[in-house]
Amino acid sequence: MPQLPFGADEYAVRVRKTRQEMSARGLDAIFVTDPSNMAWLTGYDGWSFYVHQGVLLTLEGEPVWWGRAMDAIGAQRTTYLQHDNIVGYDDTYVQNPSKHPMETLVSMMADRGVVAGRIGFELDNYYFTAAAFMALQSGLKQADLVDVTGLVNWQRAVKSETEISYIRAAARIVEKMHTVVRETAEPGMRKNDLIADLYHASITGVDEYWGDYPAIVPMAPSGMDATAPHLSWDDSPLKTGESTFFEIAGAYRRYQCPQSRTLFLGKVPQKYIDAEKAVLEAVEAGLAQARPGNLCEDIATAFNGTLNKLGFEKDSRCGYAIGLSYPPDWGERTMSFRAGDKTVLEPGMTFHFMPALWLDDGGLEITEPILITETGAECLCTTPRELVIKD
Amino acid sequence: MPQLPFGADEYAVRVRKTRQEMSARGLDAIFVTDPSNMAWLTGYDGWSFYVHQGVLLTLEGEPVWWGRAMDAIGAQRTTYLQHDNIVGYDDTYVQNPSKHPMETLVSMMADRGVVAGRIGFELDNYYFTAAAFMALQSGLKQADLVDVTGLVNWQRAVKSETEISYIRAAARIVEKMHTVVRETAEPGMRKNDLIADLYHASITGVDEYWGDYPAIVPMAPSGMDATAPHLSWDDSPLKTGESTFFEIAGAYRRYQCPQSRTLFLGKVPQKYIDAEKAVLEAVEAGLAQARPGNLCEDIATAFNGTLNKLGFEKDSRCGYAIGLSYPPDWGERTMSFRAGDKTVLEPGMTFHFMPALWLDDGGLEITEPILITETGAECLCTTPRELVIKD
Numbered sequence: 001m002p003q004l005p006f007g008a009d010e011y012a013v014r015v016r017k018t019r020q021e022m023s024a025r026g027l028d029a030i031f032v033t034d035p036s037n038m039a040w041l042t043g044y045d046g047w048s049f050y051v052h053q054g055v056l057l058t059l060e061g062e063p064v065w066w067g068r069a070m071d072a073i074g075a076q077r078t079t080y081l082q083h084d085n086i087v088g089y090d091d092t093y094v095q096n097p098s099k100h101p102m103e104t105l106v107s108m109m110a111d112r113g114v115v116a117g118r119i120g121f122e123l124d125n126y127y128f129t130a131a132a133f134m135a136l137q138s139g140l141k142q143a144d145l146v147d148v149t150g151l152v153n154w155q156r157a158v159k160s161e162t163e164i165s166y167i168r169a170a171a172r173i174v175e176k177m178h179t180v181v182r183e184t185a186e187p188g189m190r191k192n193d194l195i196a197d198l199y200h201a202s203i204t205g206v207d208e209y210w211g212d213y214p215a216i217v218p219m220a221p222s223g224m225d226a227t228a229p230h231l232s233w234d235d236s237p238l239k240t241g242e243s244t245f246f247e248i249a250g251a252y253r254r255y256q257c258p259q260s261r262t263l264f265l266g267k268v269p270q271k272y273i274d275a276e277k278a279v280l281e282a283v284e285a286g287l288a289q290a291r292p293g294n295l296c297e298d299i300a301t302a303f304n305g306t307l308n309k310l311g312f313e314k315d316s317r318c319g320y321a322i323g324l325s326y327p328p329d330w331g332e333r334t335m336s337f338r339a340g341d342k343t344v345l346e347p348g349m350t351f352h353f354m355p356a357l358w359l360d361d362g363g364l365e366i367t368e369p370i371l372i373t374e375t376g377a378e379c380l381c382t383t384p385r386e387l388v389i390k391d
Numbered sequence: 392m393p394q395l396p397f398g399a400d401e402y403a404v405r406v407r408k409t410r411q412e413m414s415a416r417g418l419d420a421i422f423v424t425d426p427s428n429m430a431w432l433t434g435y436d437g438w439s440f441y442v443h444q445g446v447l448l449t450l451e452g453e454p455v456w457w458g459r460a461m462d463a464i465g466a467q468r469t470t471y472l473q474h475d476n477i478v479g480y481d482d483t484y485v486q487n488p489s490k491h492p493m494e495t496l497v498s499m500m501a502d503r504g505v506v507a508g509r510i511g512f513e514l515d516n517y518y519f520t521a522a523a524f525m526a527l528q529s530g531l532k533q534a535d536l537v538d539v540t541g542l543v544n545w546q547r548a549v550k551s552e553t554e555i556s557y558i559r560a561a562a563r564i565v566e567k568m569h570t571v572v573r574e575t576a577e578p579g580m581r582k583n584d585l586i587a588d589l590y591h592a593s594i595t596g597v598d599e600y601w602g603d604y605p606a607i608v609p610m611a612p613s614g615m616d617a618t619a620p621h622l623s624w625d626d627s628p629l630k631t632g633e634s635t636f637f638e639i640a641g642a643y644r645r646y647q648c649p650q651s652r653t654l655f656l657g658k659v660p661q662k663y664i665d666a667e668k669a670v671l672e673a674v675e676a677g678l679a680q681a682r683p684g685n686l687c688e689d690i691a692t693a694f695n696g697t698l699n700k701l702g703f704e705k706d707s708r709c710g711y712a713i714g715l716s717y718p719p720d721w722g723e724r725t726m727s728f729r730a731g732d733k734t735v736l737e738p739g740m741t742f743h744f745m746p747a748l749w750l751d752d753g754g755l756e757i758t759e760p761i762l763i764t765e766t767g768a769e770c771l772c773t774t775p776r777e778l779v780i781k782d
Contacts, residue, residue: 046621047607050517050720070707073619073749091707092731095724097541100515124491124522126441131515131540133524149522150488192601196594203587210583210626213608216438228464230437235601316461316482327718328518329441333486340483358464 002077004043005253006162011080014041017155019059028117029058030148031105033128035326037152038065039254042081046074049127049326051094052101058114061085066105068094102132106139115140120148126328153334156323158348163255163323164371167350169209170257171369171380173250176201178261178383185390187240187265191233195220202250214249215256215330221245226363229356240266245356245365249330256322256330258352259381260365263388275364276387278310279355283368283385286318286337286353290370290377296341303337303355312357319353322369345372350380393468395434396644397553402471405432408546410450419508420449421539422496424519426717428543429456430645433472437465440518440717442485443492449505452476457496459485493523497530506531511539517719544725547714549739554646554714555762558741560600561648562760562771564641567592569652569774576781578631578656582624586611593641605640606647606721612636617754620747631657634753640721647713647721649743650772651756654779666755667778669701670746674759674776677709677728677744681761681768687732694728694746703748710744713760736763741771 004011018041022030033054038044041055042063053067062085065075069088076083089104109115119140122128124147137145159167180201185194195218205211221231222244229247238244242265249258264272286303296319303318319337322330330352335343337353349372356365366387369380379385395402409432413421424445429435432446433454444458453476456466460479467474480495500506510531513519515538528536550558571592576585586609596602612622613635620638629635633656640649655663677694687710694709710728713721721743726734728744740763747756757778760771 045623046619047610047623047719048621050607050722070620070749074621077616077619077622092729094708095711095722095727097515121521123525124488124520126517126520128521129515129517129519130512130521130524131538133521134514147522190601192594192596196591196602199590199594200587203583203590205583205626208626210581211587212625213623216441217604219438225468228437228468229461230439230465231468232436232438232604234603235596235599317485320486328438331441331486336486338483358461 001080004078004080005166006043008080010160010162011041011043014155015057015063018057018152021151021155022059022120026118027120027146027148029056029114030120030151031056032152033122034125034153035127036324039326040152040156040324042079044075045078045254046071048074052132054105056109056114064108064112066108100131100135102135103139106136109140116142118144118146120146120151122149123147124149150334153332156332157321157334158346159323159350164348164350166252166255167257167323168380169252170250170255172206172209173202173211173252174248174257174259175381175383176206177248177250178246178259181246181261181263182388185238185263185265188237190235190237191220191222192235194238195233198248205252209252212251212254214251215325215327216249219247221363223362227358227360229358229363238265243272243362243364245363247365254324254326256325257369257380258322258330258367259369259383260354260356260367261383261388262364262366263390265390267391268387268389271359272364272387275312275357275359276366278307278312279357279364279366280385281310282306283353283355283366286355287368287370287377290345290353290372291375292345292347292372294345296335296337296343296345297339299353300337300339314355314357318355319351322350322352347372347374392471395469395471396557397434399471401551401553402432402434405546406448406454409448409543412542412546413450413511417509418511418537418539420447420505421511421542422447423543424513425516425544426518427715430717431543431547431715433470435466436469436645437462439465443523445496447500447505455499455503457499491522491526493526494530497527500531507533509535509537511537511542513540514538515540541725544723547723548712548725549737550714550741555739555741557643557646558648558714559771560597560643561641561646563597563600564593564602564643565639565648565650566772566774567597568639568641569637569650572637572652572654573779576629576654576656579628581626581628582611582613583626585629586624589639596643600643603642603645605642606716606718607640610638612754614753618749618751620749620754629656634663634755636754636756638756645715645717647716648760648771649713649721649758650760650774651745651747651758652774652779653755653757654781656781658782659778659780662750663755663778666703666748666750667757669698669703670748670755670757671776672701673697674744674746674757677746678761678768681736681744681763682766683736683738683763685736687726687728687734687736688730690744691728691730705746705748709746710742713741713743738763738765
């Protein structure tokens, strides 16, 4: 039996919770392809999501891992599943347009009597393609195939003690990364050299917390490039008079703690001071609403109200749930801090409160990963909440 | 106009080649979601593939980038497209089950008169979900929606001079990474500390070649974990008497050069010496078949024949095409070295010749990225082709 990040009891609770929701929706089985859902239910941890794979869960018995034959060995090494509940398909199915791996999933399901009733698939998740669904529709003609995108993700919303301890470890790591930026960055330094230092800091980790890979690479655009989110880096030297934001995450045992800070080299223009002031006040206003019983949208309303009053605007969501994740997204893809999201906050939920501003000549990101407590919200990092200015 | 990795002429050739194939298949338009295809056609480079996005290409005019509004700025910064050919959708569509972003793609296509005829989608690509396709089927009732998975990937098979120069830069980087393993690894070293050094080496790069992020993180399992591919790392110390394989890549401007080597610490068992000998001979046999006019399967046949003669077996493919890539796969997802792949080799094609062996108590990976030349194959790296033994 391999060493897993959680005890057998915790996996059992997860499976039970998921089955309760399946029953409530009248589902006989679900097949989950989101790698974070696969890991959360079974422990499976491998970079194999570039081929078709998933976990089949019915209302009784163990989940069943299904994937490429060579990865079945990885499933034996990383899950609690009995080996006859780990099923691999032949390598000739890999990236071969003449046949689809899902044909073998249908056979496996038939072998286990899962061919009729209501069966759920994550229709809007990466790694569940249109072609996969079409192959399943052909193969499972007696079943009613329904959408369960997010079903398992929602079960993950309230974190256990152990999960929170992993996110706290990731928080230590991202704090260390921001310290590296603060101490190391200077005009003329090649951006990629700074990113190399950040990677080194994140993977060495902090004390006994070794660094795992984050679900998104560092995003660190400067100047006009920082008017856009989601650009990574090149070898351009850091420049005096420019801002650079560092949207980065620490990761521990696949749990993610993203946090952003912005660096300004040289004499900072008043506009950035004003934007910093507005964001900090708006963050305080948002955090004041972050408590059990309030809604996700309450945080957005308070944040945006304060921001607008101070002369700035943000038209995208200002936060999202975080936890266990694999590329390409460190978010949990359930709750968002935005108007209309009526999810009630509960203790144990974790979010990236992400009040990024993209200005006309640069970006300002000062963000906070938070944990909802019994009485309010706890910021998971101690990184100073400010625009980092190196004059 | 932003600085792109290729000149306008090269992008024009790519679009023309793609249109020729579209015409040959009677297609009026294609919508590509594979991030590497988006980048190859337009230059677009952003970590935004966790939301719905793509490039629409018809038989005339510029391609059109479509994605999340905040990423439209990134498209302005990284593509050659005129800004009215960059179309963003509202942030309220992001990860919101009550509406699907593809509804806005349908509107955009209607605005441009692309609502009928034969329209191709990459039905089996990550990032093109079943739900996306269903939304398009509802919205494009007059069109014939067909599968074009791999259509653009196949146009990328033969690399240009500039592309080859980028892969050569990535080759320098992965050589450097293997040198770090050879020089740094020792019993007792925490695995994550070694991985941190590898990341640092890869991102700092070599000379003027700055390191970009590889499309897969380092895979570096030891001992019994190395009987499985695709596991990453933790903080377990390297141990005497164990093998560890390092399946890693250098990357430059999103072009990937993967290469694997295996490290054995301590006195190496005869079995590993035998396996090394078999793999090296089989690699030579495979390389001898790697020349223009031969087929992809010829390499596999020669490799497997020699391997079997020497008492070892491998039942998965032993190579695949490489080039421009984004997570989750550094392969190009077209050609494979395996029985039945009748693709004719041409000068300018690049592959990862990947003859990994997974034994009963460990793994042995000694692999070669190669370029098909006018007369044969060139190994892109000078990394010594051997089992690395530190006794």
